[in-house]
Amino acid sequence: MSKLVSKITDRDVDFAKWYTDVVREADLVAYSSVKGSMIIRPYGYAIWENIQRILDKEFKKTGHENVQMPMFIPESLLNVEKEHVNGFAPEVAWVTHGGNEKLEERMCVRPTSEVLFCEHYKNIIKSYRDLPKLYNQWCTIVRWEKTTRPFLRSREILWQEGHTMHKTSEEAKKETLRMLKIYEDFQRNILALPVLVGRKTEKEKFAGAEETYTLEAMMYDGVALQNGTSHYFGNHFAKAFGIQFLDENNTLQTPYQTSWGVSTRMIGGIIMTHGDNHGLVLPPNIAPIKIIFIPITQEESILNTIDEIIKKIPEEYTYKIDDSDKSPGYKFAEAEVKGIPIRVEVGKRDLENDEVTVVRRDTLEKYKVKTNEVADYILKLLETIQKDMYDRALQRRNEKIFDVKDYDDMKELIKEKTGFIKINWCGKTECEEQIKNDTGYKSRCIIEEEKPTGKCIVCGKEATCRIYVGKQY
Amino acid sequence: MSKLVSKITDRDVDFAKWYTDVVREADLVAYSSVKGSMIIRPYGYAIWENIQRILDKEFKKTGHENVQMPMFIPESLLNVEKEHVNGFAPEVAWVTHGGNEKLEERMCVRPTSEVLFCEHYKNIIKSYRDLPKLYNQWCTIVRWEKTTRPFLRSREILWQEGHTMHKTSEEAKKETLRMLKIYEDFQRNILALPVLVGRKTEKEKFAGAEETYTLEAMMYDGVALQNGTSHYFGNHFAKAFGIQFLDENNTLQTPYQTSWGVSTRMIGGIIMTHGDNHGLVLPPNIAPIKIIFIPITQEESILNTIDEIIKKIPEEYTYKIDDSDKSPGYKFAEAEVKGIPIRVEVGKRDLENDEVTVVRRDTLEKYKVKTNEVADYILKLLETIQKDMYDRALQRRNEKIFDVKDYDDMKELIKEKTGFIKINWCGKTECEEQIKNDTGYKSRCIIEEEKPTGKCIVCGKEATCRIYVGKQY
Numbered sequence: 001m002s003k004l005v006s007k008i009t010d011r012d013v014d015f016a017k018w019y020t021d022v023v024r025e026a027d028l029v030a031y032s033s034v035k036g037s038m039i040i041r042p043y044g045y046a047i048w049e050n051i052q053r054i055l056d057k058e059f060k061k062t063g064h065e066n067v068q069m070p071m072f073i074p075e076s077l078l079n080v081e082k083e084h085v086n087g088f089a090p091e092v093a094w095v096t097h098g099g100n101e102k103l104e105e106r107m108c109v110r111p112t113s114e115v116l117f118c119e120h121y122k123n124i125i126k127s128y129r130d131l132p133k134l135y136n137q138w139c140t141i142v143r144w145e146k147t148t149r150p151f152l153r154s155r156e157i158l159w160q161e162g163h164t165m166h167k168t169s170e171e172a173k174k175e176t177l178r179m180l181k182i183y184e185d186f187q188r189n190i191l192a193l194p195v196l197v198g199r200k201t202e203k204e205k206f207a208g209a210e211e212t213y214t215l216e217a218m219m220y221d222g223v224a225l226q227n228g229t230s231h232y233f234g235n236h237f238a239k240a241f242g243i244q245f246l247d248e249n250n251t252l253q254t255p256y257q258t259s260w261g262v263s264t265r266m267i268g269g270i271i272m273t274h275g276d277n278h279g280l281v282l283p284p285n286i287a288p289i290k291i292i293f294i295p296i297t298q299e300e301s302i303l304n305t306i307d308e309i310i311k312k313i314p315e316e317y318t319y320k321i322d323d324s325d326k327s328p329g330y331k332f333a334e335a336e337v338k339g340i341p342i343r344v345e346v347g348k349r350d351l352e353n354d355e356v357t358v359v360r361r362d363t364l365e366k367y368k369v370k371t372n373e374v375a376d377y378i379l380k381l382l383e384t385i386q387k388d389m390y391d392r393a394l395q396r397r398n399e400k401i402f403d404v405k406d407y408d409d410m411k412e413l414i415k416e417k418t419g420f421i422k423i424n425w426c427g428k429t430e431c432e433e434q435i436k437n438d439t440g441y442k443s444r445c446i447i448e449e450e451k452p453t454g455k456c457i458v459c460g461k462e463a464t465c466r467i468y469v470g471k472q473y
Numbered sequence: 474m475s476k477l478v479s480k481i482t483d484r485d486v487d488f489a490k491w492y493t494d495v496v497r498e499a500d501l502v503a504y505s506s507v508k509g510s511m512i513i514r515p516y517g518y519a520i521w522e523n524i525q526r527i528l529d530k531e532f533k534k535t536g537h538e539n540v541q542m543p544m545f546i547p548e549s550l551l552n553v554e555k556e557h558v559n560g561f562a563p564e565v566a567w568v569t570h571g572g573n574e575k576l577e578e579r580m581c582v583r584p585t586s587e588v589l590f591c592e593h594y595k596n597i598i599k600s601y602r603d604l605p606k607l608y609n610q611w612c613t614i615v616r617w618e619k620t621t622r623p624f625l626r627s628r629e630i631l632w633q634e635g636h637t638m639h640k641t642s643e644e645a646k647k648e649t650l651r652m653l654k655i656y657e658d659f660q661r662n663i664l665a666l667p668v669l670v671g672r673k674t675e676k677e678k679f680a681g682a683e684e685t686y687t688l689e690a691m692m693y694d695g696v697a698l699q700n701g702t703s704h705y706f707g708n709h710f711a712k713a714f715g716i717q718f719l720d721e722n723n724t725l726q727t728p729y730q731t732s733w734g735v736s737t738r739m740i741g742g743i744i745m746t747h748g749d750n751h752g753l754v755l756p757p758n759i760a761p762i763k764i765i766f767i768p769i770t771q772e773e774s775i776l777n778t779i780d781e782i783i784k785k786i787p788e789e790y791t792y793k794i795d796d797s798d799k800s801p802g803y804k805f806a807e808a809e810v811k812g813i814p815i816r817v818e819v820g821k822r823d824l825e826n827d828e829v830t831v832v833r834r835d836t837l838e839k840y841k842v843k844t845n846e847v848a849d850y851i852l853k854l855l856e857t858i859q860k861d862m863y864d865r866a867l868q869r870r871n872e873k874i875f876d877v878k879d880y881d882d883m884k885e886l887i888k889e890k891t892g893f894i895k896i897n898w899c900g901k902t903e904c905e906e907q908i909k910n911d912t913g914y915k916s917r918c919i920i921e922e923e924k925p926t927g928k929c930i931v932c933g934k935e936a937t938c939r940i941y942v943g944k945q946y
Contacts, residue, residue: 037543070510097567098617144571
């Protein structure tokens with residue numbers, strides 16, 4: 001047990017090193033000679049498959065259809081929308097040759113697919129009957145990042161990107177918020193992440209969007225992770241691409257657009273929110289293996305007991321029996337490093353009392369449970385773990401949300417603490433930039449429901465909103 | 474009805490044009506400014522999602538795990554195995570710049586991932602306990618084809634690639650054939666494609682493989698479509714990459730390898746095997762929509778009847794109700810173009826006799842069925858359609874498999890007919906190449922169970938096997 005765990009750095013000593021230790025020891029990713037890219041190993045990929053399965057069902061339930069666009073974007077197509085190309089051109093991978101021949105026009109590997117969807121929508125949207133178009137795509141995108149970290153910042157990102165077109169701006173705005181809510185519910189209920197949900201400032205919004213909404217998760221170290229975004233585009237992309245439809249009165253109109261996406265980054269969010277010094281801790285609702293059974297010895301009575309328990313567990317509760325020839329201690333440690341929510345140890349001494357040992361991963365608490373009650377016990381415990389993990393993350397996050405009197409107060413505070421700081425802000429980009437330059441804190445999001453409690457913390461002028469600022473991954 | 478169907482060229486007049494008409498009119502794909510790539514539209518992508526879902530289940534049932542490798546391969550890594558690089562280097566897309574900077578080493582977008590898997594396997598395989606490794610990847614690959622056709626030959630291909638490592642060559646060979654069998658069963662039972670399954674010749678096998686097995690489907694026009702392959706690599710990739718493991722006796726050994734893949738090309742195979750002059754015809758087992766209900770008018774009694782029928786249909790039988798404001802005739806044609814296996818027309822006159830009209834897409838036959846019997850009737854009819862589609866395709870294929878006395882006989886035959894020709898062959902590449910140069914027919918596969926019936930058709934020397942030759946997509 002100690003051997004595996006000892007490979008993991010203490011998270012309070014060096015959180016960055018703890019993180020890379022966990023992703024390695026839990027067999028989530030591996031490295032290759034392809035710099036900046038990662039290999040997602042079976043256990044890591046199984047988490048992503050669960051994310052895909054659950055979200056895809058929600059997307060389809062709300063009328064979205066999956067498509068597949070090309071992975072390349074010709075330079076001239078990327079250039080159609082100016083803000084957009086300025087945002088992305090510096091960080092794309094350029095394909096210049098096919099086989100031995102130089103291409104007439106170079107193409108980038110898609111960093112996101114707005115322009116591809118717009119070009120397609122121009123061809124297929126003709127009438128109000130063609131709207132809304134609610135498309136989604138699961139794919140890999142590429143952004144040429146300088147410094148990379150598994151799941152958090154990678155040159156290749158597995159994600160989904162929804163792109164929709166609507167008759168009216170009201171409808172498009174509604175869609176933007178509807179998808180934001182689907183993300184929020186998913187992150188809260190499935191990933192047990194108590195995300196802050198709000199609007200991005202002018203400076204921080206997506207290149208080309210009119211409004212960007214964001215889900216901001218707080219990691220164990222108090223640093224923010226932007227864990228998904230939903231954008232309202234208005235109709236200026238549609239104008240740039242000349243997308244028009246005939247409305248009910250036979251008048252030409254320009255449609256309104258949204259896009260929204262989440263990525264494998266969420267896996268980084270799970271790790272850094274819930275993990276501990278023993279390794280990964282997975283919320284039951286997303287864990288590829290929810291329960292692991294470990295026979296202490298290979299005796300028949302033990303294996304039979306496990307079989308009897310399993311018979312009572314519904315199919316959707318994925319489990320594993322570790323009957324390999326490793327030592328029980330090693331198996332315990334491995335189950336802990338991998339963050340499997342419940343471990344059931346079945347040994348001879350326990351069985352003499354008609355009991356087994358149940359260990360919950362999140363608290364490492366152990367319980368002796370009667371064998372004929374253990375199936376029910378486990379199912380209830382999985383619910384408890386899911387709820388407790390959310391509650392603990394919420395409490396930790398709330399303890400790291402700080403209110404400050406003034407700018408000096410903020411500067412003092414961040415010498416000792418890291419978290420989200422709620423400030424009053426005038427809404428001007430200069431003040432936002434000054435905070436970033438002075439402190440390294442960037443604006444996370446504006447929460448519309450919270451009203452200003454004083455003057456702008458930087459310039460002292462009238463504040464227009466409350467904004468959360470924080471360090472970020 | 475005629476309006477939609479009239480957009481489709483007669484398949485006996487111009488099969489190539491018929492094909493592109495069908496993929497367009499059935500809303501399977503669209504084009505963009507990205508040359509050689511296609512947009513897979515919702516209806517086409519739904520077929521691919523069904524393929525993925527069914528095959529992925531089979532892969533997991535047989536112990537395979539999904540992973541995700543980088544999409545880029547540095548040039549030096551591609552160069553490690555010589556045969557392999559020679560096979561692929563002329564047709565890869567090269568990334569030379571990241572943002573504004575020239576890369577130190579250019580990288581290609583993966584045309585296949587053997588070298589990436591090998592590099593990873595070198596790092597994670599140390600002991601016999603680490604074997605077998607049974608990995609699979611769903612991803613997009615890129616091959617810089619000069620001429621492209623939707624699904625059949627595209628610069629971007631959606632596929633899966635299995636890559637496995639084994640302790641012994643016997644085990645690896647068994648895996649190669651096991652996956653071939655999974656493909657065969659899938660193509661026969663789900664896609665209703667009567668594939669020929671056999672071994673590729675030395676000349677036609679995969680770059681770097683010791684043995685390549687193939688599934689050869691025959692299209693309506695008698696031309697072959699290679700619809701999936703399974704490769705046995707021996708251990709020379711493993712040797713080139715220095716992959717070694719300690720066996721049970723603590724001796725260093727080199728493992729044996731397989732890879733196997735199928736792609737969106739199979740969708741092309743479905744279209745060209747089953748389609749007709751009214752459009753696509755989908756086998757029920759792969760159809761995204763198995764049943765379409767068309768109310769002739771929007772009267773309550775009609776809509777209620779449809780609801781009553783649907784209540785009796787189990788969830789897995791996906792259906793659609795077309796209650797749009799299009800005319801019934803237009804809806805019928807649309808359902809036909811899209812190849813929906815069963816159409817149920819519910820109209821007032823029929824209902825007076827307590828009947829509805831059921832139309833099967835494959836034969837276009839119509840039946841009057843009592844409303845209280847229609848649910849059962851449909852479920853049985855779906856099975857019948859699936860079986861009949863396979864049987865018809867098999868019969869058509871068998872009618873286009875020809876035996877020839879000698880080479881002259883073959884040359885005469887192919888003036889009038891297109892199909893697979895079974896010949897006796899000495900096994901020498903020169904004879905194989907001569908057939909190709911003389912006739913355009915390439916070797917499809919060797920069927921081991923069939924024994925030679927005479928001398929080599931080309932050189933007249935002793936024949937070592939029976940081989941099928943044919944034209945190919």
